[in-house]
Amino acid sequence: MxxxxxxxxxxxxxxxxxxxxxxxxxxxxxxxxxxxxxxxxxxxxxxxxxxxxVYPASPSSWLFVVIAIMGTMYARVDPSMGMIGKIKEHLPVNGYLSHQSQSIVSALLFSTGLWFALIMTMRYILKLLLSYHGWMYEQHGKMSVTTKLWLTLVKIFSGRKPMLYSYQASLPRLPVPAVKDTMQRYLESVRPLMNDEEFKRMTALAKDFEVKLAPKLQWYLKLKSWWASNYVSDWWEEYIYLRGRGPIMVNSNYYAMDFLYVIPTPIQAARAGNTVHALLLYRRKVTREELKPSRVPGSIIPLCSSQWERAFNTTRIPGEETDTIHHFKDSKHIVVYHKGRFFRVWVYHSGRLLNPKELELQFQHILNDTSPPEPGEEKLPALTAGDRPTWAKARRSYFRSGKNLQALDLVEKAAFFVTLEDDEQGLRTEDPVRSLDAYAKSLLHGKCYDRWFDKSFTFVVFKNGKVGLNAEHSWADAPIVGHLWESMLATDSFQLGYDDGGHCKGQVDASLPLPQRMQWEISNECDEVIQTSLSIAEELAADVDFHTFPFDDFGKGLIKKCRTSPDAFIQIALQLANYRDKGKFCLTYEASMTRLFREGRTETVRSCTVESSNFVRSMMDSSSTLNDRLKLFRLAAEKHQLLYRNAMTGAGIDRHLFCLYVVSKYVGVDSPFLREVLSEPWRLSTSQTPIQQVELFDLVNNPEYVSCGGGFGPVADDGYGVSYIIVGENLINFHVSCKFSSHETDSHRFGKHIREALLDILALFNLQKT
The missing domain is CATH 3.30.160 (Double Stranded RNA Binding Domain)
Structure with missing residues (x-):
């Protein structure tokens, strides 16, 4: 009371x-x-x-234009070529405006109009400049005169001190590739996967589609590309993510790990206090648009930043047929889950953010609370881990009024969800393999009822101070979460820090309100639904075979000496490892980004190519010479880089085919070609998690502060999911997933093949690790 x-x-x-x-x-x-x-x-x-x-202009530039126009008028020069006089004629005549005042008002109106015209002109020129992508196809280390001139113009028209979203209106729209080009690239991508008869049949299907149905579907796509900001992204979000009716746990959500070797403090509440405060500082920068605009690494070329908008205060709402994403402009609290109880923690007091020490005391209060969960409360989050229609029906039936509605509203409107775990995770030197595998599985699915999988992300703090994150995928892609995660880790360790006892720094306001225990009323019928969702989630989680391992025999430092792209090197090694693992090639997915365009998200790089297959065969052929293998490797690497560049510049294959398929469903026609293409399984799904803010981590003086990266679940029942992060010059961390139920896969076996493939390819170059 x-x-x-x-x-x-x-x-x-x-x-x-x-x-x-x-x-x-x-x-x-x-x-x-x-x-x-x-x-x-x-x-x-x-x-x-x-x-x-008004970007790329600045508000102060308006004053400059006004002063310039006024100055010319006083010099008896009319820069408007009579337009100021025309404006003056149409001003309302009354006793309040003298002749001179009318002239000044007319000049102000003309100056403002001229200013806006200059802004639109600069923006249009910048958009045209950013539509040029020839720089991507130039040889590394060599820059043409055209590209140098282009870069100079981009600098001139890019303005000064851009904010997070400053470049959005200047980014070009994603172009719709020509159907003929897409068909050619598609057939080329499947050639190593088919025998002559199969390829002949697929070629006939493609040609028939290209001539008969594709022109009609293409017309709708071009119309959409002219009208919408991006012809792919909204359909991709809806049909790939939000309309999926199966569990998003494992199948869609992904995770990020803490530092590999370091735990800044072993005190759980203290680590939670610092890291949550760091996340809130990041949220404030996003809200104030103080983050620097995203750019191509090492360049001035801007990337789309629109995905940052929904990083916080966002949740996925279940529906029977399709889910929706709800984003709230602000949230003053977080929701914390610990030992089956839910707590609301205010993150503001007296108009300011709680400091790390105050947050530590909030979390410690929760850890000290010994009250038991209410009936049905402990495993309630399992609803977000099961099938979506089941959760949608339960939400409509049991969470529409009373305490349940209020509590659910608090969860969904929270800045993010926090789980205080009662177990320990992270690398243990006495058992590095099992400890990292367990850490990965804990972040991917946990106990299946201790993460709110619908939130934009669930932040996890383990008993020993280790942290991690589970992210929902529909609102944004991994690079956005990666940027947030890098900032949080750096702020926690290098800016906030801890005192000698491992506790957070700062003073505590004695009037601070304590965490509030949330109240639920879970009926027996609702509890039965929770148990049903939990059973489905536990079966899915138990089938996940995960292997996370650091590869430290060499890194990008030696790969660069091979004069090839580190990503291409790793992707070709994955092809070799997969062939050794399964004895055949498979359709391979590598995630690329299309954020050079407005509201761009991802595109697929089909990494299994004719060139990479030829190289792999040469490695399996004992009669093949070293020179032959090196030559084939060069061709494979060049091909991979070409495909990656095509994907980034809007000339990919899969998003175009996906949108053609969506249009075919809208117009009510069936295409055997599209149906077959969209049903092909990605038995090797890969993704690189690049470090975007290298300046935050001094790996020379602090080599132990290296990120472990993150991972995701397997895409195909009989395939592998592989995520990797290149850290510094001498480390690559891998995350490999598959399913125990498949007799064709084994995550540890595949991890062994990856190591061997990397070493075998490096041996071709006869380099020594320094």
Whole structure:
């Protein structure tokens, strides 16, 4: 009851003399501070919107244009060629405006119009410049005169001090490839996977589609590309992610790991305090648009930043046929899960963010709480781990009113979800293999009921101070989460730090409200649904075979001496490893990005090529010479880089085919070609997690502060999922997943083949590790 009284601003009693009204000054103060903060955020958003809206110009440039026009007028020169006079003629005549005032107002209106015209011209020129992608196809280390001139112009028209979203309006639209080009590239990509008869049949299907149906479907795509910001992204989000009816746990969500070798503090509450504060600082930068715009690494070329908008205060809402993404402009709390209980933790007090020390005490209070979960509460999050229709029906039936509605609303509107684990994870030197495998599985699915898989991300803090993250995939791709994760790790370790006892730094406000235990009323019927979802999730999780391992025999330092792309080197090694593992080639997916274009997301690089297959066969042929193998490797690497560049510049295969398929469904026609193409399984699905903010980590002086990266579940029942991160010059971390139920796969066996393939390819170059 004491908590209830503290929450009421007005207390009154009826007395014989009348109503005795007492005001709670502290509550009124908090109302005032909260409102003030809200208005400050609104004003800041308006300011940022205006600054972004006039970019690449700046608001101060308007004053420069006005002064310039006024100066020419006083010099009796009319730069408007009569337009100022025309404006003056149409101004309303009244007694308040003198002749001189009319001239000034006319000049101001003309100056403002000229300013906007200059902005639109600069933006259009910048968009044209950013549509040029010839620089990507030039030989590494050599730059043509054309590209040098182009870079100079990009610098001139890019403006100064851009904010997070400043370049959005200047980014070009994703082009629709020609059907003929896509068909040619597709047939080329499947050639190593088919025998002559199969390839002949597929060629006939492709030609028939290209001539008869494709032109009609292509017309709709071109129309959409002219009308929409991106002809792919909204359909990709809806049909690939939100309309999936199976569990998103394992199948869609992915994870990120802590430092590989370092735990900054073993105190769970302290690590939670620092890292949560670091995440909130990052959220503030996103809200204020203070993050630097995303760019191509090592260049001034901007990338689309739109995905950052939904990083926080976002949740996926289940539906029976399709899910939706709900994003809230602000959230003043997080929801914490510990030993089956839910707690709301306020992250603001008196108009400011709680500091790390205050957050540590909040988390310690939760860890010290020994109250048991309410009936049905402990495994409630399993609803988000099971089938989507089941969760949608349960949400509609059992969470529409009362305590359940209020508690669910708190979860869905939280900045993010936090789980305080009661077990320890991370690398253990006495058992490195099993410990990292267990760490990966814990982050991927946990106990299947201790993550809220619908939130944009669930932040996990283990008992020994290790942290991790499980991210929902529909709202954004891995590089956005990776950027957030890098910033959090660097802020935690190198900026905030800990005292000598391992606790957070800072002072604590004694009036800080304690975490609030959330209340649920779970009926027996609802609990049965929870158990059903949990059974499905546990069966899925138990089937996941995961192997995470650091490869430290060499890294990109030696790979660069081979004069090849590190990514191409690794991808070709994966082809060799897969062939040794299964004795055949398979359709291979490597995730690339299309964020050179507005609202771009991903494209597929089909890494299994004729060239890579020829190289792999040469490695399996004992009669093949070293020179033959090196020559074939060069051809395979060049081909891979070409495919990667094509994917980044909008000339990929799979998103175009996907959108043609969507249009075919809308117009009610069936294409045997598209149906077959879209049903082909990706038995090797791969992704690189690049370090985007190298400047945050000094690996020379702090070599132990290396990220372990992240991973994802297998895409095909009989295939592998492989994620890798190139860290520094001498380390590559791999995350390999598959399913125990498949007799064709084994994550540890494949990991062994990856190691051997990397070493065997390096041996071709006769280099020594330095």
């Amino acid at each position: 004491a908590e209830a009284h503290q929450a009421v601003a007005f207390q009154f009693t009826v007395t014989p003399e009348g109503i005795d009204l007492r005001l709670s000054h502290e509550a009124l103060k908090q109302v005032y501070v909260s409102g003030l903060r809200s208005w400050k955020k609104k004003i800041a958003r308006l300011k940022n919107s205006f600054i972004t809206g």
